[in-house]
Amino acid sequence: MAPLKSWLSIPQDSHFSLANLPFGIITSKNSQTEKRPAVAIGELVLDLQAFAHGDGFSSLPSLKDHLSVFSQPTLNAFAALGQPIHREVRTYLQNILSDTTTHPQILKDNVSLQKTALLPKHETKTHLPMQIGDYTDFYAGENHAFNAGCLFRGPANALQPNYFHIPIGYHGRASTVVVSGTPIRRPNGQLLLDSTADPKIPTFGPSRRLDIELELGCLLCKANPMGEPVPIEEAEQAIFGFVLMNDWSARDIQAWEYVPLGPFNGKNFGTTISPWVVLFDALDHFRVEKLKNETKLLPYLEEGRPDTVYDINLEVDLTTPGPEGSTTTISRGSGRNLVWSFAQMIAHHSVGGCAMQPGDLLGSGTISTKDDSGLGSLLEMSAGGKKEIMLAGMDVRKFLKDGDTITIRGVCGGEPGALVGFGECVGTIESAIVFS
Amino acid sequence: MAPLKSWLSIPQDSHFSLANLPFGIITSKNSQTEKRPAVAIGELVLDLQAFAHGDGFSSLPSLKDHLSVFSQPTLNAFAALGQPIHREVRTYLQNILSDTTTHPQILKDNVSLQKTALLPKHETKTHLPMQIGDYTDFYAGENHAFNAGCLFRGPANALQPNYFHIPIGYHGRASTVVVSGTPIRRPNGQLLLDSTADPKIPTFGPSRRLDIELELGCLLCKANPMGEPVPIEEAEQAIFGFVLMNDWSARDIQAWEYVPLGPFNGKNFGTTISPWVVLFDALDHFRVEKLKNETKLLPYLEEGRPDTVYDINLEVDLTTPGPEGSTTTISRGSGRNLVWSFAQMIAHHSVGGCAMQPGDLLGSGTISTKDDSGLGSLLEMSAGGKKEIMLAGMDVRKFLKDGDTITIRGVCGGEPGALVGFGECVGTIESAIVFS
Ligand SMILES: [Ca+2]
Ligand SMILES: [Ca+2]
Ligand SMILES: [Mg+2]
Numbered sequence: 001m002a003p004l005k006s007w008l009s010i011p012q013d014s015h016f017s018l019a020n021l022p023f024g025i026i027t028s029k030n031s032q033t034e035k036r037p038a039v040a041i042g043e044l045v046l047d048l049q050a051f052a053h054g055d056g057f058s059s060l061p062s063l064k065d066h067l068s069v070f071s072q073p074t075l076n077a078f079a080a081l082g083q084p085i086h087r088e089v090r091t092y093l094q095n096i097l098s099d100t101t102t103h104p105q106i107l108k109d110n111v112s113l114q115k116t117a118l119l120p121k122h123e124t125k126t127h128l129p130m131q132i133g134d135y136t137d138f139y140a141g142e143n144h145a146f147n148a149g150c151l152f153r154g155p156a157n158a159l160q161p162n163y164f165h166i167p168i169g170y171h172g173r174a175s176t177v178v179v180s181g182t183p184i185r186r187p188n189g190q191l192l193l194d195s196t197a198d199p200k201i202p203t204f205g206p207s208r209r210l211d212i213e214l215e216l217g218c219l220l221c222k223a224n225p226m227g228e229p230v231p232i233e234e235a236e237q238a239i240f241g242f243v244l245m246n247d248w249s250a251r252d253i254q255a256w257e258y259v260p261l262g263p264f265n266g267k268n269f270g271t272t273i274s275p276w277v278v279l280f281d282a283l284d285h286f287r288v289e290k291l292k293n294e295t296k297l298l299p300y301l302e303e304g305r306p307d308t309v310y311d312i313n314l315e316v317d318l319t320t321p322g323p324e325g326s327t328t329t330i331s332r333g334s335g336r337n338l339v340w341s342f343a344q345m346i347a348h349h350s351v352g353g354c355a356m357q358p359g360d361l362l363g364s365g366t367i368s369t370k371d372d373s374g375l376g377s378l379l380e381m382s383a384g385g386k387k388e389i390m391l392a393g394m395d396v397r398k399f400l401k402d403g404d405t406i407t408i409r410g411v412c413g414g415e416p417g418a419l420v421g422f423g424e425c426v427g428t429i430e431s432a433i434v435f436s
Numbered sequence: 437m438a439p440l441k442s443w444l445s446i447p448q449d450s451h452f453s454l455a456n457l458p459f460g461i462i463t464s465k466n467s468q469t470e471k472r473p474a475v476a477i478g479e480l481v482l483d484l485q486a487f488a489h490g491d492g493f494s495s496l497p498s499l500k501d502h503l504s505v506f507s508q509p510t511l512n513a514f515a516a517l518g519q520p521i522h523r524e525v526r527t528y529l530q531n532i533l534s535d536t537t538t539h540p541q542i543l544k545d546n547v548s549l550q551k552t553a554l555l556p557k558h559e560t561k562t563h564l565p566m567q568i569g570d571y572t573d574f575y576a577g578e579n580h581a582f583n584a585g586c587l588f589r590g591p592a593n594a595l596q597p598n599y600f601h602i603p604i605g606y607h608g609r610a611s612t613v614v615v616s617g618t619p620i621r622r623p624n625g626q627l628l629l630d631s632t633a634d635p636k637i638p639t640f641g642p643s644r645r646l647d648i649e650l651e652l653g654c655l656l657c658k659a660n661p662m663g664e665p666v667p668i669e670e671a672e673q674a675i676f677g678f679v680l681m682n683d684w685s686a687r688d689i690q691a692w693e694y695v696p697l698g699p700f701n702g703k704n705f706g707t708t709i710s711p712w713v714v715l716f717d718a719l720d721h722f723r724v725e726k727l728k729n730e731t732k733l734l735p736y737l738e739e740g741r742p743d744t745v746y747d748i749n750l751e752v753d754l755t756t757p758g759p760e761g762s763t764t765t766i767s768r769g770s771g772r773n774l775v776w777s778f779a780q781m782i783a784h785h786s787v788g789g790c791a792m793q794p795g796d797l798l799g800s801g802t803i804s805t806k807d808d809s810g811l812g813s814l815l816e817m818s819a820g821g822k823k824e825i826m827l828a829g830m831d832v833r834k835f836l837k838d839g840d841t842i843t844i845r846g847v848c849g850g851e852p853g854a855l856v857g858f859g860e861c862v863g864t865i866e867s868a869i870v871f872s
C-alpha cells in the first residue's frame with residue numbers, strides 16, 4: 001500500500017514515519033525537568049502533555065478520563081490502559097498527522113498548538129521510557145546460543161537438552177537498565193586468568209573481555225496476579241511494544257562466576273535500551289515465521305500461528321574513540337533469528353504463577369544470523385577472542401576498548417516514507433574505576 | 437545488662453521487646469485501606485502516622501522535616517533517611533516507651549494519643565514492608581551449598597571452585613516477594629521425570645518436589661549510583677534491617693531449567709518475608725563470627741572484623757493440613773551458619789558498578805547447620821527425596837503437600853524481656869492450577 005502521507009515534512013528515510021509513531025519520555029529545552037510522554041514523528045516529537053493540555057485529544061472522547069497518563073514521567077500508566085487504547089490513540093494520532101486528517105482544526109490548522117506541542121527532536125532529550133519493575137533476559141537467539149555453546153562445549157553439546165523445550169531465561173538487574181546514550185563504565189571484577197590452573201585463583205581488575213549483546217527488548221503493558229499464568233493465546237495482549245537492547249556482558253567475569261546460579265556481575269553493570277517504544281501494532285506488518293523448532297512443544301507453549309517474530313533489519317556499528325576514530329558496521333542481521341516468540345516467553349515466564357506487570361522488560365537473547373554476516377556479540381565475531389575483528393583503517397578488536405561506542409540500529413520495511421524503525425541504541429565505554 | 441523496662445505490659449517471651457522495636461507497614465481495623473509505618477512492641481503496634489500526627493515526635497526536633505516518611509505506604513522513604521536517623525528514631529522511641537522516659541507527656545501520660553496510636557496487634561494487618569526494586573538471592577550458607585552439591589555431584593565436587601572466592605548470587609524475581617501469610621500456589625512447570633532417558637522429554641504438571649529455603653533477608657537503605665561500587669568499609673551503612681525469608685523452591689522445575697543460566701521458574705512463583713524489619717542496630721548485640729573461610733580473599737571483600745553475621749535462633753515448623761493437622765518443628769538452626777556477610781555481598785554485588793537502592797532485598801542463601809539438627813531445606817532433610825522426614829503422629833514428608841503450612845521463627849538472645857525476634861514468616865501451599 002502507498003505510505004501514509006503527513007502534512008508535516010518527514011524525511012523519506014526516517015525511522016519515525018507516520019506508519020510508526022513510537023512512544024517515549026522526553027524533557028525539552030523549554031521544560032528541562034518535567035519528564036513527560038511524547039511521540040516521535042520524523043525530525044519532530046509530539047509532546048503529549050502539551051497536546052493533551054491544548055485539547056489535542058478532544059476528538060477522541062474515549063480518552064477523556066485517561067488524559068492524566070500523559071502527565072506522567074514514565075509510560076507505565078499509558079501502557080496499563082491496554083492494547084485497545086494504545087490502538088485508538090495511535091490511529092487517532094495517525095489521523096491528526098495525516099495530510100487527509102478528518103480533524104484539521106486539532107493541529108494541522110492550529111498554529112498555536114503546533115508551537116507548544118511539536119518540538120524539534122534535537123531540542124529534546126529522551127529518558128528511560130518506563131519504570132522497569134523486573135527485567136528478564138531470555139536466550140531465544142538459537143544461532144547465538146549454538147555459537148556460544150560451541151565455543152564452550154563443542155558443537156555436539158552446544159545446546160543443552162532443555163533448549164528446544166523451554167524458552168530459557170534468567171532474571172536480570174532492573175536498576176541498571178538505562179536509556180540509549182548513557183555511558184557504560186567498564187566493570188571491575190574477579191577474573192580467572194588461567195582457567196587450567198589448580199587450584200583456581202582469581203585476580204581482580206577491569207574486565208578484559210567486555211562485549212555486547214544485540215537483543216530485542218519487549219516492554220509489557222498488562223499485569224497478571226501471582227498464581228495466575230498468562231495463557232499463550234492471551235500473551236500477545238500483554239505486549240506494549242519493543243525497543244532495541246544492548247545487554248553489555250563482561251565475558252571473563254561471567255565465565256568465573258556463573259556456575260551454578262547463572263550470570264550476575266558479568267551482566268548487571270548495565271543494559272541499554274533505545275528510547276522510543278515501537279508499539280505492538282506498528283510491527284504487525286513485519287511479522288515473519290520464527291526459526292523452525294522440530295521439537296514437539298508442551299501445549300502451554302503452542303502458538304496458533306507461526307509468524308510471531310519480526311523481520312527487523314539490525315545493524316551494529318563500532319566507533320573507535322577520539323578525533324581519529326572511525327565507524328565500522330560490524331554486523332547486519334535480522335530479528336527473525338529467534339526460535340521462541342515473546343508470547344512464548346510470557347507464557348513460560350508466568351506458567352508457574354510468576355506475576356508480571358506493566359513496565360516489565362523481557363530481552364530476546366542475543367540475535368545472530370546463521371552465517372557470519374549478522375552476529376550479535378563480539379564473542380562470536382572474534383571466535384571466542386581467537387581472531388581479530390577488522391575495523392575501518394586497519395584497526396582491530398576482539399573485545400571493547402575504553403572509549404569505543406556501540407550503536408545498534410533496527411528498522412522494518414524498505415518503502416521510502418513508510419519505515420518503522422527504532423532509531424538508535426547507543427553506549428560508550430568509560431574506563432574502569434581504579435581501586436586503590 | 438538488665439532489660440529495658442517499659443511502662444507498657446510486654447510479655448517476657450515477646451520477640452518485640454523494648455530492645456527490638458522493628459518497623460513494618462500496617463493497616464488496621466479502624467483504617468483498613470491506608471497503609472502506613474508502625475513499630476511492633478509486645479502485643480501492640482505503635483502507628484507511626486498517628487503518633488507523628490499527634491505530635492509524638494515533638495521532642496525529636498531533628499525529625500521535624502522528615503515526618504512525611506510516616507505517611508507512606510512503604511518504609512522506603514524512612515529507610516532512605518539513613519542509619520543515623522533510624523538510630524535516632526529507635527532510641528527516641530525506646531525512651532518514649534521506657535518506664536523511665538524523659539518525655540512522659542508524649543505518650544506515657546497522654547491517654548488520648550495512646551488511644552489513637554497504640555493498637556492491639558490482632559486488630560492490625562501487616563503488609564510488604566518495602567517496595568522492592570530488585571531482589572538478589574545469595575548462596576552464603578556453606579553447609580547448605582555443600583549438602584546440595586553432594587546430592588548433585590558428590591562430596592569431592594560439592595562446592596564449585598569459585599565458592600570461597602565469590603559470594604555467589606543470582607538475580608531473583610522482585611514481583612513475587614510477598615509478606616508472611618500470603619498463600620503460595622504450587623507451581624506447574626516442565627518436569628523431567630526420567631533424567632536418564634535419551635532424548636530427554638519433559639512432562640508438564642504441578643511440581644512434585646516443592647521445597648522451602650530458610651534464609652535471612654536483608655533490606656537496604658542506601659543508593660549507590662551506577663558505576664560507583666560500595667566499598668566494603670561502607671557496606672554495612674547500606675543495611676536498613678533484616679527479615680526472615682522463605683525462598684520457596686520447586687526442585688524438579690529447577691533441575692530441568694537451570695543449566696546454563698540459573699534458577700528461574702523453579703523460584704519465581706513466590707518468596708515470603710516476615711513483616712517486621714529488625715533494624716541493623718537491634719541486631720548489633722548478637723554479632724558472631726561467620727564460618728571460617730580458609731581462602732585468601734581479594735581485598736574488596738576483606739572485612740575489618742570477623743563478627744559480621746548474627747546468632748539468630750532459627751526454627752522451622754511444618755503444620756499438616758486440616759482439622760487433624762499437627763505441627764512439627766523440623767529444624768532448629770542458627771544464623772551464624774553463613775560464610776559470607778551481607779556487607780561482603782553488598783561489596784561484591786556493586787563492585788562492577790551495579791546500582792543498589794533503598795528497598796532492595798538480599799537473601800542470605802539457605803541456612804543449614806553442619807549436622808542434621810538445623811537444615812534449611814526439605815531437600816537436605818530428605819537426602820534428596822530418598823528418605824522420609826518424620827512428623828508428629830507418624831505422618832511423613834519428603835517435600836510439601838497441598839495445604840501444608842511452613843512457619844519460620846527467628847529470635848536473638850535468651851534473657852526474658854530482652855528478646856530481639858523477627859516474629860514469624862508463614863506460608864501455606866495451595867493446590868496447583870489445573871490446566872485444561
Ligand atoms: Ca543476553
Ligand atoms: Ca535461595
Ligand atoms: Mg545486561
Ligand SMILES: [Mg+2]
Pocket residue numbers: 608682683684703704705706707
Ligand atoms: Mg523465591
Ligand code: NI
Pocket residue numbers: 059060102103
Ligand atoms: Ni474522530
